[in-house]
Amino acid sequence: MARIIVIGGGTAGSAAALALHKAGLDVSVYEAHPDSAEDIGAFLTLASNGMRALAQLGASTAVTGTGFPLTTMRVLDGSGTEVVKRPLAGADDPLLQYRCLRRGELNAALQAEAVRRGIGVRHGARVESVEEGPEHVTVRFTDGGTATGDLLIGADGLNSTVRRAIAPAVQPGYAGEHVFYGYTTDAPAAGPSDLFTLIRGSEAAFGYAVSPAGETYWFARVTGDPLSAEDLANGTPGGWRDLLLPLLRKDSTPAADMVAATTDSVLVTNATEMPLATTWRSGRALLIGDAAHAASPATGQGASMALEDAVVLAKALRDAPDTDGALTAYETLRRPRVEHNVTTSGQISRNARPGTAQAPLSDEDLARHLDWNISFFA
Incomplete structure (x- = not known):
């Protein structure tokens, strides 16, 4: 063998x-x-x-x-208007359902x-x-x-x-964007736990899902120059939140309120490939x-x-x-x-x-x- x-x-x-x-x-x-x-x-x-x-x-x-499973995806534009809603692949099969x-x-x-x-x-x-x-x-x-x-x-x-x-x-190599991740239990009501929402904002792509326990999982992808190694090493959750919020507040979507409600659980990384x-x-x-x-x-x-x-x-x-x-x-x-x-x-x-x-x-x-x-x- x-x-x-x-x-x-x-x-x-x-x-x-x-x-x-x-x-x-x-x-x-x-x-x-x-x-x-x-x-x-x-x-x-x-x-x-x-x-x-x-x-x-x-x-x-x-x-x-x-x-937790995800069975449905919706897409919002920068005004918060729903432009797409559809079932995710495998939604009808418990073995194949998306999982967050x-x-x-x-x-x-x-x-x-x-x-x-x-x-x-x-x-x-x-x-x-x-x-x-x-x-x-x-x-x-x-x-x-x-x-x-x-x-x-x-x-x-x-x-x-x-x-x-x-x-x-x-x-x-750097893939052209840096990505923020966060969790909060204090975000406004954001929908059922099997729904994944993607927001096409003017300055960031933002996605979130809500667990059955009410915890919101979110990410934001921001295109631009990479964050320096020093910034990544010394960044704090509050600093990352303050960097991201002005970008999200340019749009009329739930994203900024979710990030504002996130206290300690924020991290960021450069996307690589x-x-x-x-x-x-x-x-x-x-x-x-x-x-x-x-x-x-x-x-x-x-x-x-x-x-x-x-x-x-x-x-x-x-x-x-x-x-x-x-x-x-x-x-x-x-x-x-x-x-x-x-x-x-x-x-x-x-x-x-x-x-x-x-x-x-x-x-x-x-x-x-x-x-x-x-x-x-x-």
């Missing part, structure tokens, strides 16, 4: 471990952070395609124990499910170096420990240590998730794309006659789809009109890619 080392216990790494274990492979996860609560402050939405991938891994229950949850909660749920299935998950394991040989790959950690396997999966996010080892010249044609492979090492194809958050697909990666990779390794054939198939199947997402999301972030190029994979083809019982090599 092939032994696989997964570096990174976030969404991509934990899901990959679940998928590889289901495929009958020997897999262990090594996470640099001391616990599972990385990035607990930020939230995300899993789209129906991500939920489909979770279902194929038998991990739906583990994830739907946290967060905190990133740290998603990571913790997937890691707990991996441990429940007997997969080794080691925290506090920070990579120092990667050494590839003709038969094995060895990872050395900063605490002096090592791990040796047949294949290394770098699922360690945007600032991937594995990527620096196999493609040191590749760096993520990986360049197209980034190297994903080197010998016995492969990058997945944000380490390979991070996109700006404008399409809301980062976590869902990582979950898709996990299923497709495991199926390829399960069914291909050899590892090289599996990794070649994986890259052939995944690169057009994820790079289309990087491009589209970047265009939205920069306030450019998205291109008219058709998505490289139809919904029907994606469902077949993710179907655990369908082989790529049949």
